[in-house]
Amino acid sequence: MxxxxxxxxxxxxxxxxxxxxxxxxxxxxxxxxxxxxxxxxxxxxxxxxxxxxxxxxxxxxxxxxxxxxxxxxxxxxxxxxxxxxxxxRGQVGVIRVAAPSFFCEFVLSEMVTDFWESHPKASFDIQTGYQPELYELVAGNEVDMAFGPIQSDHPNRQLEMQLLLTLEHGVICRAGHPLLAQEEVSVSDLREASWITHATRSTLFQTMQAALAGMGISGISNALRCSSASALIELLKTTDCLSILPPVVILPLIRSGALVRLNFPGTLPGIPFGLITHRHAKLTPLENAFLAHADAGLKKMAAFIEGG
The missing domain is CATH 1.10.10.10 (Winged helix-like DNA-binding domain superfamily/Winged helix DNA-binding domain)
Structure with a gap:
């Protein structure tokens, strides 16, 4: 029956x-x-x-x-x-998103917290990875979107990339660093400083190498390589080491005064940063709402850095 x-x-x-x-x-x-x-x-x-x-x-x-x-x-x-x-109505669902470690720890976490205020029923599945891994996660439909460095000429035509902003970089140090007391920081000062570099697979590592080479610094002394975002930040906050980072991705620490962007006569390269999605994927109303929230948040952060 x-x-x-x-x-x-x-x-x-x-x-x-x-x-x-x-x-x-x-x-x-x-x-x-x-x-x-x-x-x-x-x-x-x-x-x-x-x-x-x-x-x-x-x-x-x-x-x-x-x-x-x-x-x-x-x-x-x-x-x-x-x-x-x-x-x-874009009020409930799961958002599967991936991003580099720094972005996840210091930007994405804040974005998610703010987004929950207007979308309390939203759930998140967050993964981290370097640029190649982000592309693989999106291409394999393991995440719905990724935030990271974008490469318009990437050979995988399954991926779509949307530029959100250009991440400008800066030399970052702790508050109270001796170099902050100098009227002008020279290339010689930077050459003699101790540096913390990034994991070799990271886009940050490539950017840092290009930036140092552009300043005429071919070999840095006492370099410490660190693949952990949290560990690198703690080392910057507690030692006189320097590193090159996009201020936008550590904005909470810049705002709090724990870390400072060092002023020096020179220009560091920027990298295109944006959204990576699958060409055949259709974002849900909730995902579109979060994307709009993230885009607005990034532009607001970039404006704060430029104004500072």
Whole structure:
């Protein structure tokens, strides 16, 4: 035997109203149609579902149990409708996103916290990786989007890249660093300083090497290589080491005064930074809402750095 879920919902309404006519009005149907529906249910059950000749309509024990199940079906339908409506309005869902370690720890985490204020039902699945890994995660549909350095001529045509901003870089040091007391920092000062470099697979490593070479610094002394974003930041905050980073990705630390951008006569390279998505993927309303939030946040951060 198989029950039609719609019939169970209708039967529950009859029991709740205690009347075929009132139930028909509530359901937008007719009393004869409900009477026929009850006959179908009783035929399938092989038992009476209503106590005969009683007013209001009274269920048998089996009828009461089926009415309870009908209420459960109706609740599930209402929940499905609410969920669908929330998804359509961009209020609920899972956002799978990837980004480099620094961006995740110091920018993305703040963006997610702010986004939750207006979208408390949103869930996040966050992964980290270097540029090649970000591209692989998107191409393999393991994430829906990634934030990172973009390469317009990348050979994988499954990927789409949207420029959000150019990440300008700076020489970063701790507050109170001896070089901050100098009127002007020279290339010689930078050459003699101790540096913390990035993991060789990181775009930051390539950018730092190009920046140092551009300043005429071919070999840095006492270099410490660090692949952990947290460890690198702690070393910068507690030692006199220098490093090259985009101030935007450590903005909370810049704002707090824990880290400072060192002024010196020279220009460091910027890298195009943006959104990476799969060419055939269609972002959900929630993902589009988060993307707009992230884009606005990045531009606001960049404006703060430029103004500072």
């Amino acid at each position: 198989r029950y039609d879920p719609r019939h169970l919902v209708q039967f529950a309404t009859i029991i709740e109203e205690g009347s075929f006519s009132l139930a028909a009005e509530r359901l937008g149907t007719t009393q004869p149609a409900l009477s026929n529906m009850v006959k179908v249910l009783e035929a399938r059950a092989g038992l009476d579902l209503l106590a005969r000749r009683r007013r209001p309509v009274t269920p048998t024990p089996l009828g009461a149990e089926l009415a309870r199940m009908g209420q459960g079906v109706r609740s599930l339908i209402h929940e499905a409708e609410r969920t669908t409506d929330d998804v359509r």
